[in-house]
Amino acid sequence: EDQVTQSPEALRLQEGESSSLNCSYTVSGLRGLFWYRQDPGKGPEFLFTLYSAGEEKEKERLKATLTKKESFLHITAPKPEDSATYLCAVQGFISNFGNEKLTFGTGTRLTIIP
Amino acid sequence: EAQVTQNPRYLITVTGKKLTVTCSQNMNHEYMSWYRQDPGLGLRQIYYSMNVEVTDKGDVPEGYKVSRKEKRNFPLILESPSPNQTSLYFCASSFTAGGLYEQYFGPGTRLTVT
Numbered sequence: 001e002d003q004v005t006q007s008p009e010a011l012r013l014q015e016g017e018s019s020s021l022n023c024s025y026t027v028s029g030l031r032g033l034f035w036y037r038q039d040p041g042k043g044p045e046f047l048f049t050l051y052s053a054g055e056e057k058e059k060e061r062l063k064a065t066l067t068k069k070e071s072f073l074h075i076t077a078p079k080p081e082d083s084a085t086y087l088c089a090v091q092g093f094i095s096n097f098g099n100e101k102l103t104f105g106t107g108t109r110l111t112i113i114p
Numbered sequence: 115e116a117q118v119t120q121n122p123r124y125l126i127t128v129t130g131k132k133l134t135v136t137c138s139q140n141m142n143h144e145y146m147s148w149y150r151q152d153p154g155l156g157l158r159q160i161y162y163s164m165n166v167e168v169t170d171k172g173d174v175p176e177g178y179k180v181s182r183k184e185k186r187n188f189p190l191i192l193e194s195p196s197p198n199q200t201s202l203y204f205c206a207s208s209f210t211a212g213g214l215y216e217q218y219f220g221p222g223t224r225l226t227v228t
Binding site: 045 | 118145147154155156157158159162164170172173204206208215216217218219220221222
């Protein structure tokens with residue numbers, strides 16, 4: 001069974017204070033690891049897909065990296081508008097064959113204080 | 115504008131009263147799915163559909179029904195709702211089954227069963 005664990009559960013940073021969110025996963029054949037952003041009362045919004053260990057992707061102040069066991073979402077010089085819950089999800093090949101099911105972590109609630 | 119829409123956004127109902135939550139996408143996506151989100155449990159898949167007239171169970175299908183008669187619509191039916199189905203529900207879609215494409219999520223339906 002695919003599993004995703006995110007840490008920390010919550011993180012408060014001062015504006016401009018860089019940090020990283022962790023996503024540890026176990027999956028039987030990784031097809032892809034996804035990062036989503038979720039604002040209160042809204043649906044998850046897609047950020048990145050990572051396919052293989054060593055891959056990195058960037059978008060504005062966010063950079064996602066991937067190893068064989070975990071992914072990190074690095075946030076550089078964050079702004080208050082980066083406040084949200086960040087969700088990590090994996091899509092397994094063997095366990096989910098024929099189903100595009102995402103197995104989600106419970107998320108990291110990020111608060112950026114002005 | 116490409117989007118997934120859900121209705122209603124908020125619903126309070128009583129135990130045993132049948133209800134339907136509608137989901138529609140305008141992106142010609144083949145794959146559609148329903149998730150529920152509960153505190154501490156993350157997003158869990160209820161049912162999914164790989165195309166018209168093709169549906170299958172996800173991780174938590176008990177108490178739910180779905181149908182896919184048209185490509186754009188994927189309603190979620192609760193024939194006899196119970197309080198343990200109180201949750202935040204999301205519909206999602208992606209381009210095609212069998213590929214690795216990001217999923218687009220609807221805005222969510224907050225259901226309360228008393």
